[in-house]
Amino acid sequence: MPRNGQGLFTLAEPPFINGTATNATAMNSDLSDIATGLTNSIAKDGQTPWTGSQNANGHKITGLASGTTSGDAVQFGQFAPSVGSNGYSYLPGGVLLQWGRGTTDASGLLAVTFPVAFASTDYTITVSHTVPSAGSGGSITSAIIDSTIATSGVTVQAYVGGTPSTNRPMRWFAIGPA
Structure with missing residues (x-):
């Protein structure tokens, strides 16, 4: 034995x-x-x-190489997020989460620059507007300007009642391929 x-x-x-x-x-x-x-x-x-x-x-296992394919073990550092007002985090399977804040300019535009470029433009971004108090926002909408969609960022147009909203604080969240 x-x-x-x-x-x-x-x-x-x-x-x-x-x-x-x-x-x-x-x-x-x-x-x-x-x-x-x-x-x-x-x-x-x-x-x-x-x-x-x-x-x-x-x-613990030490000295592990970064996982690159399905079935590989991964290092903790492969998921280490960059936290803060603008940040990102990777998920298993090649998914990238990103978030940030900004303020619209005099034309109601917000140029969003991602902390990390996506692998392609097949990402989704949502935008929310901040208002000073409840009921003070009016009819707020936003639209992504199609011609600006890039792996590194996008431009968003904010409107209040159909008029471009200037100096509007905004928050955004994007998810897509790493």
Whole structure:
């Protein structure tokens, strides 16, 4: 029996004694157990796949490369967000979340620049307007200007009652491909 349930390796035969004849059957039994133990071990060069769950006993895996494909383990740093008024965070599967704030200019335009460029323009952005108090917003709407859609940002037009809304504080949230 090479290993018990706790991973301890023990020889099946008693120790051999110097100066005595070695029993071939006992020697072969121990060598067979050693070979089985080595065969069931995980090779450090990656030749051997895990065949069961690995108990790290409260320890962590270190020196891990960044995951790049489905099924890869990932580093915590791959999800480390950039938090603040304008920020971003990555999700598994190549999804990027981004958010920010800004104020419309004299034409009611808000140029949104993403903290990180999306992989494509297949993202969705929502915009909300802030008002000084309840009931003071009027009929506020916003529209994305189609010709400005880019992986690095977009321009939004804000309106109050159909008129461009100037100096309007706005918040935005975007989700799309990383």
